[in-house]
Amino acid sequence: MPKSPRDQTPTDLLADELMAEKASALGRLGRGLEQALAALAAHDATAAEPRRERAALVDAAAHALWMLMVQREACGLRDVRALIRDYAVPAEVQARAGAVLAPPVPVRRRRGPV
Numbered sequence: 001m002p003k004s005p006r007d008q009t010p011t012d013l014l015a016d017e018l019m020a021e022k023a024s025a026l027g028r029l030g031r032g033l034e035q036a037l038a039a040l041a042a043h044d045a046t047a048a049e050p051r052r053e054r055a056a057l058v059d060a061a062a063h064a065l066w067m068l069m070v071q072r073e074a075c076g077l078r079d080v081r082a083l084i085r086d087y088a089v090p091a092e093v094q095a096r097a098g099a100v101l102a103p104p105v106p107v108r109r110r111r112g113p114v
Helices: 012-044 049-075 081-087 091-098
Strands: none
Touching: 012 049, 012 081, 049 091, 081 091
């Protein structure tokens, strides 16, 4: 049974706060990966966009995957196979994870002549 806040030491309170932040970061990064993979899937469904935009979307998904992998590892979750399976991460994205040095620049879609 958890201690009441009155019975916790400052170290206990800090540990609880850190655990809550780790959980929040995992959720936030998981949603980021889901969004990046959804954008890539939407692009692939239309298949009318230029290759450069697709490459940027693959890089964005790879960066999101890498960020989630690092956070999971920091939380002690070292087996990446479940992550890859649960999020259905394409092999192409897996191969780029960790290879993207900086967050990709968002792809801007053109809306008619410029």
